[in-house]
Amino acid sequence: MQTSRQPTLRSSRVRRWLGHLFREWTIESRRPIAPAFAKPQPATWSDAQVTLAWLGHATVLINFFGIKILTDPVLFPRVGIRLPGFTIGPKRLTAPALEFHELPNVDLVLLSHAHFDHLDLRTLRCFDESTRVITARATRDLLKGTRFSHITELDWGQSKSLSTAAGEIEITAFSVKHWGARTQRDTYRGYNGYLIERSDHRIIFAGDTAMTENFAALRRHGPIDIAIMSIGAYNPWIHSHCSPEQAIEMANAAGARFIMPVHHQTFRLSFEPLREPIERFEAALSKTPERIALREIGETFVLP
Numbered sequence: 031m032q033t034s035r036q037p038t039l040r041s042s043r044v045r046r047w048l049g050h051l052f053r054e055w056t057i058e059s060r061r062p063i064a065p066a067f068a069k070p071q072p073a074t075w076s077d078a079q080v081t082l083a084w085l086g087h088a089t090v091l092i093n094f095f096g097i098k099i100l101t102d103p104v105l106f107p108r109v110g111i112r113l114p115g116f117t118i119g120p121k122r123l124t125a126p127a128l129e130f131h132e133l134p135n136v137d138l139v140l141l142s143h144a145h146f147d148h149l150d151l152r153t154l155r156c157f158d159e160s161t162r163v164i165t166a167r168a169t170r171d172l173l174k175g176t177r178f179s180h181i182t183e184l185d186w187g188q189s190k191s192l193s194t195a196a197g198e199i200e201i202t203a204f205s206v207k208h209w210g211a212r213t214q215r216d217t218y219r220g221y222n223g224y225l226i227e228r229s230d231h232r233i234i235f236a237g238d239t240a241m242t243e244n245f246a247a248l249r250r251h252g253p254i255d256i257a258i259m260s261i262g263a264y265n266p267w268i269h270s271h272c273s274p275e276q277a278i279e280m281a282n283a284a285g286a287r288f289i290m291p292v293h294h295q296t297f298r299l300s301f302e303p304l305r306e307p308i309e310r311f312e313a314a315l316s317k318t319p320e321r322i323a324l325r326e327i328g329e330t331f332v333l334p
């Protein structure tokens with residue numbers, strides 16, 4: 031009896047959660063999108079430094095000593111299923127800090143997994159063939175409608191070295207605790223975190239992950255300068271999204287010097303109040319606030 035009831039109970043909870051989110055999305059569809067807190071100025075960034083700006087959700091623009099990287103680019107007002115003339119899915123609460131035409135020439139796009147709020151085809155179709163892409167296992171087919179000509183899939187533990195006009199960079203995919211399906215039938219798709227390495231400097235882009243002990247293994251690569259960690263969408267999705275405190279714990283396990291909290295204040299994907307993730311994150315680091323790379327969409331951080 032118990033085994034037959036459990037799937038029904040889970041399905042009932044999921045329906046209630048989705049119903050709540052649909053009501054929230056309906057209400058928010060009538061609200062204007064708030065402007066980003068700040069506007070990055072990438073044209074002024076030095077190629078002799080490591081500079082990062084949070085554009086919203088999991089989209090981070092990185093100048094890694096002259097190599098321009100963009101993580102999980104999502105720059106349109108909605109994410110979700112695209113139909114002629116409109117998109118079915120959540121509307122942004124906060125505008126992206128930069129529009130596509132304001133970006134510098136991007137050398138590399140990093141895609142962590144195939145979920146609509148991370149792999150946004152409308153944004154990806156804006157890039158030309160010169161931009162290279164590293165994406166998760168079994169996700170290349172989703173990019174057929176783009177102009178990318180250099181696409182590399184990485185599975186956990188695999189690495190890719192890239193040569194650019196600004197020099198060499200190495201990307202290593204590592205295991206996170208999430209899931210990669212874009213629909214109900216493609217559960218075979220991969221999902222990655224990435225370690226980005228150049229000139230003895232290292233950046234973690236964790237993508238989406240629940241609490242996992244896998245980050246400790248990244249220490250073997252050497253000191254980590256900064257970890258880009260998602261801190262939102264944990265209520266009730268704690269089994270696929272970490273809490274702010276867990277994000278810090280994983281970054282600490284990797285030995286990260288600084289932590290950049292992302293994946294909050296952009297879309298309504300869960301139940302927690304809009305400001306709760308960053309408030310909990312700040313409280314958890316109240317004794318070492320200097321480790322917080324930034325707090326608001328549009329802010330810029332230069333690695334000391």
